[in-house]
Amino acid sequence: MGAGGSGDDERLARVALGRVIEPGDGTALRVFEGLGVVEIWERLRRKETGTERWGPRVDAAQPERDLERGAAAGARFVIPGDDEWPEQLDVLDEAGRVSRRAGAPFGLWVRGAGLLQAAVERSVAVVGARACSAYGEHVAGELASGLAESGYAVVSGGAYGIDAAAHRGVLAADGVTVAVLACGVDVSYPRSNSALFSRIVERGLVVSELPPGCSPTKLRFLSRNRLIAAGSLGTVVIEAAVRSGALNSAGWAEQCGRPVLAVPGPITSRMSAGTHVLVRERDAVLVTNVAEIIEAVSPLGSGLTPYPHSPTTPFDELSHELRRVLDAVPVNHPVPATRIAVTAGLDLPTTQAALQALAALSLTHRSPTGWHLPPPT
Amino acid sequence: MGAGGSGDDERLARVALGRVIEPGDGTALRVFEGLGVVEIWERLRRKETGTERWGPRVDAAQPERDLERGAAAGARFVIPGDDEWPEQLDVLDEAGRVSRRAGAPFGLWVRGAGLLQAAVERSVAVVGARACSAYGEHVAGELASGLAESGYAVVSGGAYGIDAAAHRGVLAADGVTVAVLACGVDVSYPRSNSALFSRIVERGLVVSELPPGCSPTKLRFLSRNRLIAAGSLGTVVIEAAVRSGALNSAGWAEQCGRPVLAVPGPITSRMSAGTHVLVRERDAVLVTNVAEIIEAVSPLGSGLTPYPHSPTTPFDELSHELRRVLDAVPVNHPVPATRIAVTAGLDLPTTQAALQALAALSLTHRSPTGWHLPPPT
Missing domain, CATH: 3.40.50.450 (Rossmann fold)
Incomplete structure (x- = not known):
């Protein structure tokens, strides 16, 4: 429903309509379609035909009193x-x-x-x-x-x-x-x-x-x-x-x-x-x-959240081969590279190179009898 | 990798390959692409050029022993x-x-x-x-x-x-x-x-x-x-x-x-x-x-679950008007239909008809001084 009327008239009409017409009253939307609020309130006050439905509330409405x-x-x-x-x-x-x-x-x-x-x-x-x-x-x-x-x-x-x-x-x-x-x-x-x-x-x-x-x-x-x-x-x-x-x-x-x-x-x-x-x-x-x-x-493309990654670990950065060798290194008791090669399923030179590379990253530790993981820090 | 070979040969070759080639070994998939399992196992056993990587495990493999x-x-x-x-x-x-x-x-x-x-x-x-x-x-x-x-x-x-x-x-x-x-x-x-x-x-x-x-x-x-x-x-x-x-x-x-x-x-x-x-x-x-x-x-369209509706209440079945009138009926102290009409925002005849309809559904109760909700059962 449009404005129609201005200033105090319109405001008073809107106060009155808010009192008389229940929110969600589909009948009102239909009956008063296209009319301004001042005109709607006038028709209701004049008890025009077709507005009987709202009669009891129109009689009770006091918009000035509502504003007070x-x-x-x-x-x-x-x-x-x-x-x-x-x-x-x-x-x-x-x-x-x-x-x-x-x-x-x-x-x-x-x-x-x-x-x-x-x-x-x-x-x-x-x-x-x-x-x-x-x-x-x-x-x-x-x-x-x-x-x-x-x-x-x-x-x-x-x-x-x-x-x-x-x-x-x-x-x-x-x-x-x-x-x-x-x-x-x-x-x-x-x-x-x-x-x-x-x-x-x-x-x-x-x-x-x-x-x-x-x-x-x-x-x-x-x-x-x-x-x-x-x-x-x-x-x-x-x-x-x-x-x-x-x-x-x-x-x-x-x-x-x-x-x-x-x-x-x-x-x-x-x-x-x-x-x-x-x-x-x-x-x-x-x-x-x-x-x-x-x-x-947010508007499309703004306010984007980062994909929730956890921090990466050193393990994530390793090549597949280095990970396989690292997986094959025992925690405590040192074993020779030959045995690690079998466990990892890789040849000895590849295994030895990987063990050296992992040692340089402090991920493996060499002792006189072989390789093991570094003690936890 | 295809089958190739048959019966016990193939089974033994597969046991051996399962021992020698690590799951997820992309190099193996590439090197042996298109070859049957018996052929792959032969090449590994013969230590052919390009299979050095798997040498240590080939030496250790004993497929018959694995089956036992x-x-x-x-x-x-x-x-x-x-x-x-x-x-x-x-x-x-x-x-x-x-x-x-x-x-x-x-x-x-x-x-x-x-x-x-x-x-x-x-x-x-x-x-x-x-x-x-x-x-x-x-x-x-x-x-x-x-x-x-x-x-x-x-x-x-x-x-x-x-x-x-x-x-x-x-x-x-x-x-x-x-x-x-x-x-x-x-x-x-x-x-x-x-x-x-x-x-x-x-x-x-x-x-x-x-x-x-x-x-x-x-x-x-x-x-x-x-x-x-x-x-x-x-x-x-x-x-x-x-x-x-x-x-x-x-x-x-x-x-x-x-x-x-x-x-x-x-x-x-x-x-x-x-x-x-x-x-x-x-x-x-x-x-x-x-x-x-x-x-x-399940295949598309089968195994469908029902939309999880709760049971409907009598309130759901009522028209918008009946719901408005019911909303306006007090719980305990009876009030006359004229007052319910104002509260509901409807004219008196509509309100009275609605109150009768609701009474027929046992949703309202009429007493000598007006209308109220029925006592809870």
Whole structure:
């Protein structure tokens, strides 16, 4: 739905529509297709034919009151065209791209010091199970800290489990984290995360498309996930059961053309089953550390991680023949070169030359009765 | 190298060549290219120019004695053309396919009751780290047991750690397991696995291309890995450090055109780093259970595993509208439909119809003062 109208009219209309039209309301997208937000709000207020569905909420809507209530809670209402509007959310309005239940939000309620666009333009979503394991919680915290230290903001959902661990990991690294809620930004859900939300607001942002006072519902969690996916460069799923909200987030990321990254875990853990399905069935990129995440969310060819080689050993540098001779040299009791030649399966001159070469590298040792390995240093 | 010669001549020549020419000796493959085994052995015995390299071992070779020694240890020497020769090893001789250090073995020393070809024609290799974790050991045992129960033999290397756990898992399921050693079949290496080898021989097989009495070397482990990869339908890597023999096995499997399957694990475990590299960098198939392994080693389109769905809930079957109304119904304190309509963001008639429909499914409950969820059963 386009802008239409300007300034305060448009802002008030967007506040009202955010109160009246439920996120993911496909009927609204269809009925009001092509209309500006001021026009939509007018039609709803005039109770035009075809808008009965929204009647009860229209009667209850008080956009000016919502703005006051938001301000009292330290929240501002950010709309398209504002400096801090994250334009990457426009992908949600691209026809044919995302499901008809999507749609960009009418506006976003934002609490916190930073500017939303600046926070999310270089951000990664880290999501996962509420009922995560100790492993998942540890990994979420570590990866989120590492992303923060590498200059990435971390977007998550403010839930128990993986979400909270990710937010905390960022806070521990003095980074920026963004919690996108499925309720009003003045509502602490889950209640026991309220101290966490207060800390997030100090350096980061708490965001929602739902007006102040709204409670979360199952459908609101699912709609909220589209904002996390569209608002970040890629979505990392840490732990997820086979059916879970985290996989719903991954689905939104796919639709938005953002990479889906999956962290593996023990195959004995039900909580890692979902991330393994993402790799097996849905082409998610398996990631095991921060560098691999950054590579996956960076433009093609930049941010590449080195192939994880361990340091090479002197053994690696030897020719096949030298390795065969070295393999044939005993640890303790010296043996003559003739016997080493038989063991190595090489002629005597070749064997002797190899023994000399290995001695020069301090890999063999010659004693009066023959050759052996040097004592360990 | 072709057969050439027949019957006892060829068998003796192959025994002798197995003693004289080290597995992976690229020079031998080059010098003797196109010659039959009897002819090669003749040239070596006559000390022809260009064969000096193998002189010391030729002098020491006693093929008849090796056969006696093998027989005394309960081992037979199986060569191409024998009924129990596993023809899938021929892939190791395909020009341009595998590295020039490969080559099919001259013959295989075999201990055990069954026929080698019958044991390996429906087999999966299960390999991994010696210094595995408790997780890896558990998973190796479980997957190997499951493969045995599904009628697959399990091929592995008889080493500590993953290999031993895989062999034991098969034995626990009364299945067939094949240990391919990097030393003589009469040599117990590692020594503490000797009881395991005795048990393997009772129902399965212990196999090596190296003649009786031979000790293992680093290079022999690497060459042995090609037999494990070529002899099975696919190679499952359970745990592996980034530099490890298990990744060498995976490399051989790739060259032989056999699928490489990798079991994920915690990203916090160094022992799972190698399997994650296989998935990320080398297109290994991530597998988490026996069914997925069987799917990957079965001909295309057979042995498919179902997508791992959890059972659906009544909630899944509801329309979007019914879900919104259900979300808006309070748990305990009944509220009137008018208030549910506002919460759900729908008009009153739609809301009332939805509440009736949900009541018919026993998902809502009507009391004198309004609607609420039914008490938990």
